[in-house]
Each structure stands twice: as structure tokens, then as C-alpha cells.
Amino acid sequence: MLGALAVVVIVVGALVAAGGDDALVIYNGRSHYGDEAVFHEFEEATGIEVELRGGTAPELFERLRREGDDTPADVLVTTDLANLWRAEEAGLLANVTTPELEANIPPELHDPDGAWWALTTRLRIPVVSTERVPEGAVTSYEDLGDPRWRGRTCLRTSNNEYNQSLVADMIAKRGREATEELLRSWMANDPDIINSDGELLAAIAAGDCDVGLSNHYYLGRALAENPDFPVAPAWPDQDGAGAHANVSGIGVVRGTDREEDAIALMEFLTSREAQDEFTTGSEFAANPDVPPAEHIRDWADVRMDPIAVDEAGPLLDEAVQLMLDVGWR
């Protein structure tokens, strides 16, 4: 029995110690599979050890909120603005501004008080099959509700934070009624509900559906892999508001005793060098000096409609409820 207890103590000790005490702890919503390279570059450049703890943006926010002052996290990195907004609203982020950050990131891509700073911009756009959808057939979010796509639409689950942000932003800009009408027209097409953007693109390529909604960089990655990938972006509302743009961003956790290191990380991640690295994943850099990846360079001319986070943030819960009400699984 004592031997067994010793095993438990050792094992738990090993698991708890796995973190390492002096690492800068980052609650990281971005993918662990490829996106983490830039953090390792930071380690090499500065000698500051980094510990990435993963999860989806809502999971990380929940964790941060529960842990409160006792959180081990020093930095929060999310894949969307909504969850940064939630964290800011809950008072979990510290305001940070430095001349270098301001030089790297234009004013519209950071919080005026410095609670969050964008790392990349990502567009949530209609995507269409190049084989079955004529050019110009989809030029707006509304066009996804065209009855001609009945049974031919794929959407990601309403559980997804990108969809929730998109809908909250729509409610903020178009009003609740117009948004509900739009969503109902999408639902009337009886969309297949799919669990990820990558899978959704594959489903269009494989012929399961003709049109869908995806973040632009998933398509960019598929095209980087295979230039003949039979799915194309359908840039929405180019004569009007433009394509819904969300950001992946970073903020310093309030109360951290590692603020200096956290700032060093933020300055590094917004620098040209690191931003260049982000664009290899087909995202748009937040730093305006860094162009998009070679194979999607002309995508930079697209008209964008940045998420109105201060208006859309408070509407997130309403957006979730609305999506469920119209039957978006």
C-alpha cells in the first residue's frame, strides 16, 4: 500500500512538475499543429522559456475566469476577437501599450487601451465549388440562402466561435430581424452541418455540397497544398460593406508578475519576422508591412469589414440563442 501511494505521489509530482516553474505560461487558442513554431522562435531569440497550454478560445476564457487571481497564465492568445473581448470585459486582461507595439499594429487592430492586440486577420467568407458553381453566382452572404443551393450547402456547427462572432457582428450591423431572416434563408437550404472548416472544404471538393462558409486561410492552405483544389473564395459584399474580418489576438493576463516577458512576446509576435511566419499559414498579418503569402497575394485587395467588437461582443449570447432558434445545429 505504501509503495502504491509512493507511485501516486511520484506520478502526480511528475505531471504537476511537467510545466516547469519559470516558463511564461500562455493560454493558447491557436492550433498546436504548426502554429506553435513561432513561439519556439521567440524562445530561441530571447531565451525566455514558453509553455503553451492549449484549448479552444471559449475553454481558455472559462478557465481564466474560474481561476481568477490564482491563474497560472501570463498571456492569453485567442483565435477570435469575441473571446478576447469577453476576457477584457471580465477584467481579466491588463492594459499594455508600447511604442513598438503601436508601430507594428495599426490602431484599428488593437484595443484603444491596449487590452488586446491583433496578431492576424482572418476573413469568414462564402466558398464555392469551381466545378459546379458558375462565377458570380455567390457575391454576398445572402446568396448562400438562394434556394438554388437547397441540399447543396455545408456549414460548420453553430458551436463554432467564428460563426458566433459572424452572427453577433451581423446582428450589430444589420439588426436582429434582418439577421434572423438571413439565417432562416440559410437554414431553408437544409445545410449539412460539419465539424471543421477543413472538412467542409473537403466536402465541397468531394462533391457533397457546392457552397459553404469558411475562414479564408483554410482555403489558402488547401490551395498551397494543391493549386488545383476545386474550391474558390466568393468574396462577399465587395460593392458594400466587405468580407467579415475577425482577428486572432493576444493579451496580457492581469496580475501576472511576468509583464515584461509578456510584452517582449507581444512585440516579437507582431514584428515583421514573426508576422511573416504567420502568413505562411495563409492568414493575413496584422502588421501592415507584411504582405500575404505568395500564392494568395491578390487576396490582399479584398474589401474587408472588420468586426465591430464593442457592439458585437455584448450580442454573443443573443447570437448563440438565435442560431439555435433558427435550427442551426
Add this chain to the structure above:
Amino acid sequence: MTDLAGGAPTSRDPAADGPSASASAPAARRRRAGGRFPGWAVLGIVIALVVVGPLVALPASFVGEGEAFGEISRTLLPRALVTSVLLGAGVGAGTLVVGGGLAVLVSFYDFPGRRWLDWALVLPMAMPAYVLVFVVLGQYGLASPLQTSLFGNGLQIPGLRTPVGAIVVLTSVLYPYVYVLGRSAFLGQSRQALDAARTLGCTYGQAIRRVAVPLARPALAGGAALAVMEALADFGTVDLLGIQALTSAIYRVWYGTFDQDAALQLATVLVSLALLMVTVERLVRGRARYHQALGAGDAVVPRPMRGPARWLAPLPGALLLAVVFVVPCAQLVAWSIETVADGTLDADLGRAARNTLLLGLAAATVAVITATVVAYGQRARPSPGGRLAARLATVGYAVPGTVVAVAVYVPLVWVDRRLADSFDGQLIFTGTALGLIIAYLVRFHALAYFAVEARMSRISPNLDDAARSLGADRTRVLADVHIPLLRPGMLAAALLVLVEVMKELPATALLRPLGGDTLAVTVWEATKDTRFDTAALPALLIVAVGLLPVIVLVRLLRRGDWESAAAQV
């Protein structure tokens, strides 16, 4: 996924039917010993209550401020409930048809490959449903960097992302429950019953349909009930296929609206469904034993098939095995080799494997300790209250991992915030391995308890008496007499818990210590991220681990020991 090796000692030992045989002697002894404080019994009850505590507290979520079932739950609940019930019903019917049909075929007919198929049909048990889903989704080769998809680019399965798709996936890995129990029941039947039916004018087929199958009905229903429980508890399959069942609704309410009361309320509904299935299973399996006792006489000899049917008979089973086990495993191996050869192997794989193993070992050790203490407490001083506590503590096994996670998280946060001051602001439970191990304990204590208790009930009370008459106290009896004798049971218990923890997804996904991903979470996350290359090797490792208890089972089957095998399921 139930008790695979643990029941083994029980079923071969008729004296081990229950603790009742050993209970009376210690009771008498205690009366002699007078009113000494029954430390072990109290400790056992306390531990049992701690294990079951979070689940008992679940319904309290209806009591707090705020109305029951907020707006979100009211929208989600009806649909999720319908989906879950549909899944349960579909999987129940599906496993009955597939598992029952195969059991009939193998039990009553002889054909080429029968002996081999007999045990091989159990293998899909080692394949967690979410791994099978990952393999199927990975066939969309176009968007994945993998080119060795066995079906070329874009194998399409219409309706995969519907409840029907989920039913098919779950049925194809859960049918062995019905198969093993049905097969065991058929073997226990007598040939005379069939012969009697035939003298009354039935054909062989009619005799099977009208006599053999109805006699085995409780066993088949018991197996189906187990499969339904697993289907209700499933999270990975429904989540990856984008289907909204109760398990995924809980996750969604928690992280979509951050409304924990609502999540707890949904969990209460799910747990009620699961407990209903436990009750059904208890009832029909109790009857199964009774029915099998009727089957005295010679065992049924499978009848050789003639003509082309002889060659067609092995096809359904062989095809099923190929589709749900052999081909997916081959695909996983091919992908793993490709990622290793490309050097695209995930750098964190080693860490995930180590985390998985350490978590498994820790949970297994703790569960064996709690199981031993609870069982020994009952032995030291049996009482109705103690028995009830011990039984309650096994309920966790029927409770879906999602529910356990939600149930454990809330009280742990509460404790943590209060402890944080005395621990220098360190959170002890939430977001650490410790919280996760507690969740595993709630869920898998039962597995360890069944295995340890079965073994302990075979230790003669005379040994306790002898040791105590020589002056040993209860603690020494446990340390010097019981534990050495219990070792095989404790090892079996540890193995079972280890394997289940290493495969566990839903509780791990909800509670994981951030940064401490396990193999299962890696597969799940990478599949959601369409990084099939990252998921391949971890998925293969999970299947390999899952094979361990199945191999134990298969070895019993090959020895023809179907009765023990059935007891293990």
C-alpha cells in the same frame, strides 16, 4: 468497455457468488470483539461516499437561483434528448441484429472459417468509436496532406453526419457486447430443447427462431443494454460528426454560454437516462442467469452447412471485421508510417503519450486503493449502510464522462478557491492532473472495485480469524494476509482502469490540464483541425492499448470459456 478481466476469477469459482458466505463469520466475531471503533468500515464508507458524492450532488443544480432549464437548455434539450434516445434505440436495435445474428450463425451452423471468426468478431471492441470516425473522415484525402488514403481521394459516405451515420459507427464497434453474451447463452442451451422442437415438426431454422433465440432473449437484451449505455455516453463520435446529442449539448452549453447550472441540469437528464439503462440491464441479466440454469443437457453442436451457403456464411462476419477493424487498422498503420517517413510526426506526441500513461497509472493506483479499502471495510464490518455506499460508488461507471467532468469540476473549483490562500495562490485541483484523476476515479472506481471484491470474497474468513487470534489487528490482516492474496485481482483492476483511462476522451477533453494533452485529446483535436497526419499514430497507440483487455478476452474464448468471457463483459 466494461469489466473485461476483472470478473474472471468470479465466474470460475462458484463460491465467489457474493460476499454473503464470508460475511456471517466476521459479523459473529465482531460481536465478540465488542464495541471497538470500526475504523476500516468507516473509512470504506467515507471513501465510497466521496467517490459517488459529485454525482449525488448533480440534481442540486435545479435548486439554486434562476429557473430550471434556461432559454438555451429549453431550445437544446428537446432536440438533444430526441437525438440521444434515437441513438440509443438505433444502437440497441443495430447491435441486436448484428451481434445477435452473428451469434446465432456461429453457434448453430458450421462453415469454413467459423472457429476463427468465433473469437475474431470480438476484436472491434478495441476500436474506440471516435478513432473509427477519424479514419473515415480522413478518407477525404483532398484536404489532408496524406496521400495514402486507401480509397483514393474522397470516399463518400452519404448520411455519415446524421444520427443514422452515428448509429452505424457506434453499432459497428459495440455489437460485440451482444455477440459475446448471446454466444455464451447459446452455448449454455441444451441440444434436447432444439431436438424437441424438431420432433414437433420445426425445421432447424424454425427451431432456432422459436426456441433457441427466445431462450437467449435476456442475454441478448442485456448485451444490447450495455451497448446502449455506451452509445448514450459517447461524445467523440457525435461531436466529430456534428450531431447534437445530450453529451455534446452539455459541452456546448458550458462553452457556448458559460452557464454551468444549465450544463449541470442537462447532465442530470443524461444521468437519469443512463441509470434507467443500468436498471434495465440489471433486470434482464438477472433473468439471463435464471434462463441459462434451465439449459441442462448436452451442448448444441453446430450443424455443418451444405452447398454454396457454406461459402457464403462466413462473408457477413468477415466483411464486417474487415470494414470496422482490419482496414481501419491498416489505414492507421499506413498513415503512421507515412508521417514518420515524412518527418511530420507531431513533436508533442511523446509528451502526450507520457501524459496518457502517467494519468493512467496514477488513476489505476488510486482506484485500486479505493477499491481495496471499500471492499475491506465491508469485510471488516458488513452493514446495510456500508453495502449501499459500496454499491452507490459503482454508479459512476454508468455515467458518461461528460457528466462526470461537469459534476466534478464545480465542487473542485469551490474547494480550490478556498484552498488557494493556504497554498500560496496555487490551484490544486482545477486545471491540474489531480482534478482529472479525481474524475477518472469517480468514473472507473467501479471497475477496480468489481475486480478486487471478486478476489477478496474468495479469501476464506478463517484466514482473518487465524491472523487475528494471533494478535494481528485489522490493518495488519489487510497488509500481511489480504494484499499478498489479492495481488492478481489488484493487477487486473489496475489494468482495466489503466486501459479505460488511456482511451477516455470526454472527461479528459473537458478537464484536461491545459498543456497536458493525452493521446485521445490529440486524436480528437487534430481530427477537428483536419490534421489527420497528426492523429494517426496516437490513434494507433490507443487501439493497441485497447487491444490488451480484448486479448485477455479472446484467450478465454479460444479456450472455449464463453461463460467467463460473458461474465467479463
